[in-house]
Structures are given as C-alpha cells and as structure tokens.
Amino acid sequence: MPRLHEYIQSTSNISSILLDIDNRYKMFWSNEQFCRFNMFNRHFFNPTSKLSFKKFLKSAEHPRNIVVVVDPPFGGLVDCVCESLKWISRFAFSLFGQNSTQLLTTLWLFPYFMEKRIKNQLQLTMLDYRVDYENHRKFKEAKHGRYMSPVRIFTNIKNKTVRLPSPDYSYRFCELCQRFVAKDNLHCKLCNDCPSKDGRTYRHCNICQICVKPGRKHCKTCDRCQPPLHSCNPHTSDGCHSCGEATHKRKDCPLLLNHQKTEVSLKKNKLLKFKSRKRKSFFSNP
Template sequence: MKKDPKNFQKICLISKNGFDINKVPCWPCLLYSRQTQKKNSNRQFYACSTFRDRKLCRTFHWKDEFEKKMKNDNFQDKMIFLNAIQAEQNEIQLKMDKNVQNLRKKENASLASFMFNRETVEFISDSILSMGYNGVICIGTPTVYYEGLEKYPDVDFIFMDIDENKNPELHGKTAKNPFIQYNVFNNHFYKSSDKEIIQNFIKKHKKMAIFIDPPFGGLIEPWTWSINNFLEDHRKLHKSKNRLHLYAFLPYFLKRWLSKFQQVNMMDYRVTYEKNRFNRFHKNSAVRIMTNANLKLFKCSQPEYRICEICKIVVHKNNIHCKSCGKCVIIHNEKRQHCSKCSRCVNSLNAFTHCDNCNACVNKTHNCGKSEMGCKNCKKGECEMRRDCPTKRRKIKMAKCVSKE
C-alpha cells in the first residue's frame, strides 16, 4: 500500500499491559497507531514487529478493516484461517517469495551480522564475563557467545536470534544448549518448546546476565518489554539480591529513551564493530554499554581507558570529572562547561549561554520564548517525521524543477 505523505505524519506503538498482537500468516505483529493530519485523529493498524521496510515484510492490516472482515466471514472460514496460521508458525518458515528472501540475505540491515571487533570482545570477556556469572543469555551477540564458550567452559551460554541462519550448528559449532530462534520485539518463540528451555535456564542459574545488541532503528519499547519478562521471571524464581544483569549495546543518544523503561547506567566504553557496508560505528563509535549493574565493578586494561579517582569507574582517557556535577561529564569528544544556574554541564562548542528569560542554557542566536524543538525545515513542532514535512517536500519539488530547466 502506497503511503500518502499529505495525510500521515506520526506513527506510534499501542500498548495495553503488554502486547496487542494479531496472528497473521507472516508472524505475530504489533499494533501501531498512525496519526492523520487530515482528520486530526488516529488510525490503528497491524504491521511487522521487526521489519519496517515493506519490501522485506508486506504484512499490513488496518485494524478496523481486518476486524470487520473477520466478523463477516462465517465460523468455518475463521477456523480454517486460524488453523492455517498455527500450522505455518509451527513450521518456522515465513511464506514469502524467493526474491524477498534473497533481498533479506543480501541487502537487509535488520538481519545483517554486526560483529564486535577484537578490542570490544576482549573487554567484555575480561571485565564482564569474569564477574562470576553461571548463566548468560546472548540475544543477537554471536561474538560474545563464541568468546564465552571458548574462555569460560564452566558457564552456561545460550544463543538467541531471529535469523535461523546464525544457528551455530550450521557453522560446525557444538554447544551444551540449543540455538533458539526468537523475536525480541514481540517476545515470540518460533518453537513452543524453546520457551520452556529458557524458563528452565533461568530457574537453574541464580547469577545471570543478558547481552543484547538490538537494531538501532527499531523501537526500544517493544524489546524492553521482552527483557522485562526475563527480569521478572528471574526475580520471582530467585528471591535474592543477585538480580539478572542487563547489558544493552546502544548509541549514547538513545539512553534517555531506554531509561524510560529500564533503570540503567551508561558505561563510558566505546563499543566498536568490524567494518562492513551496513555499519558506521567502526571508527569514533557512538555506541555504549547500558547496564543495570554497578559501574564500579568493571575494570579495563586498555590504554585508552582509565579509572576515575573520584568516581572509581572506567572512563575514557579524555573524560573530565566535574566537581559540581559530581561525575565525569564528557560523553562523546565534546567540550563541556558547568553552568551554576542550570546546575549541569553544557556543550561549550555550540556557543551555549544561560538565558535568564528562558531559564536554560541555549544558543546565543536563539529567540527568547520560542521553542527550538521540532522540525528543522518548517520550525514547527507538529512535524515529528521530517520526511513528511510539507516545507521539505516543496523544497525538493522546486529543486527538481530547476534541474529540469
């Protein structure tokens, strides 16, 4: 279905105490809401939880039309439809044409393997895996999984991923625990028996850790719900102080979104990946480790990092401790200065200064009383998706007309 940029501007996830999932032949979907500018109202639809590109997954159903169609069908057709869905899910095969499957393997960044480089793997192995865990769940982190199997044979590792082609057995690797095909965005196990395996795994190990490297373009809210299920199961089974530790690999600017759903701290270690055509974070990486563990427990022997004498945590060698803030404030190579009125450090390279009228540190060229937030093209707050901004579309149209002349 072709989108009309004049009507649709905002897409958000609908949630009511978990997931609103509708079973369709593709796989369990999530329920989204799309805001329409024309009627100033929302319209809900079912779509794929993982792939945002329609070329990779064509599943799309307007909720009102789909429910109406189901009501109009007779009972027998409904049962045939639901039985067919259940059979397809048990087969663990997505019924898509060969062209789409080939496109996934070659051009899809959602299924691409992002491998940590050797320095990052060594840090994870020496500083995190050495903390005495007896059970580790790796979700989309094959390098951590293989490194753990080699260096820590006494620790139980289990590997979970949405792509069945990453099954270690297909690559000649043998492990104590089986590979589990799992979609973290909707907490869906492709085999019903795998869910029982995970529950027994959590029940068996008290001191556990979860490593997850989610797609940066995916919504954070769905997969945090899935992780919360693991955390809650571990808390109920093991009523002790040893809670399940989470290690999520995300860009530092996504921490504020993750903090809405998880109480995490950001480790000042720059996660780097092996260079490939999908990956931009192989040099001067913005990716950090978000964890609910105590940051004072970690150490790093790499020359680019040190232990802050005041914070007692691992920081980059260029990081600076602010006595007023009581913490190391540099996040990503920027220079910062402390503002006593705001009681925080601000970026000094962007010519920020404190404005008494706005009661905030803002750019010197700002307009007092006017919000700087919103679309950079039309300077309004309504356009939350810049690609749908009418001002931007007019600029593109004018540029095309000039090029034709």
C-alpha cells in the same frame, strides 16, 4: 552477540544460549545453544526453542547467576526492548518461585544518545566504555573523539565495580565519581560529575548550569547552548519542528498538511495525464 556466544562456547566454562531472529544460526548450534526469538515482540518461533530457553534458565540454579547481554539493532524501538528485558526477568524469577519485578543482571549495548529513553524505563546506568565493531563501516576504533563509536554499555551493575582497561588504555578511575571514565572525560566540580558522553572534554556553561559539548556556545534566542551555525528556534522542543509555533506539533502543522495535499494533487494530475496518454495511444493504433 553471535561472536560473544561463540567465544563463550569454545573457551569458557560458563554456559550460554543465543536468542536471535536469524534462522541461519541453527546450522551452527543445536537447539540447546540457539533459539530463534524475536526480541521486539517476545516471540519464540517454535515450542522447542522456548523449552530450551526454560531449561537453560533453570540450570542457573538462581536468578543472580544469570546475565542478559543484548545488542539490538540501533533503529529498533527502545520501548520494545525494555519490555522484553522485563519479561525475560519475570520469566526467570517465576521459574524459581519468585514474584519479582527486579531486572536480571543486564548489559545492553546501545548508542549513548539514547540514554534518556532507556533510563526513563529501566534503572540502568551507562558505562563510559566505547564499544567498537570490527565489521562495522562507521563504529570502528578511532583516535579522535567525534569519530569514535557512539555505542556504550547500559547496565544495572554498580559502575565502580566494573573495571575498564587502564592506565595504558584510554580510561582512568575518577575518585570523585567512583567509576571508570575516558581519559578526556574530565571531572567538573560545578556539576560534580564526569559529564562527557562521546569521549571529548566538555565545558561548563554558567548560564545553562550544565556541561556542554566542545564548540557549542550559549544562544540567547534559543536559551541554551547550540552549535555555531544553527537556526534559532526557541520553541523547537515544545512545539512544531517545521514552523516553530508552540501551539501544535509537527504532524498537525498547517504548512506540512498543505504541502502534503499539494503533493497528492500533483500525483493525481500526473496519473490522470498518464492514463489519458495511454488511451490516446491505444485508440490511435490501427
């Protein structure tokens, strides 16, 4: 986001403000352009930052003129980011005398495999646009599907109104879905959707009644499509990931608890032996 903020500040008539926890940005931008802010607990590190943010929101004249772009750490809790987006929206609407639970126009950059978690809390849809990072070791531009960046854009903007670069690039407009998708994301008549998430062409499984990633085959034991070399475990999703039993979760697994107890006892024994050696060496010295 700092690069986007810098671009807007230098080349556009649009005003922007950067909220980030990294305090080093204050060396480059003033209090009106940068606020030190923790996205996960909605904390401003000083009162001046909150006042600057409030002033910036008021300058928009209406909530519909505000766009929130977030690019949080991929290891961060989705729940916390969702609550922060809701709080920012409520705060913005309250400044204009509106009591609304509606979300501001939002663009959230996050891996596609977190789509379900995000959709469970916010009414956002995923654009089939691959976000590449120049300074990231893995998420750089790649030509092969499985090595492409998994980062996508989740937004509450109608997908059909978001134009992706085509036809010279890797995207096309699907007339049936009424949205832009990757070229290899072919429309499935049975699913009535362009189902691919990672840029590769999915295939339809008649047993699962959904489209699955290429290379996956239906496993009768697991009762779903799985990679060729997988260990069958029909209760993995509902029960324990360690032993496969459906009666408990992994944290309550007897095998795991016994293993942990064994490790603790071994550590205690090692510590006792180490202490006894130290005592012997101490008393043996003249």
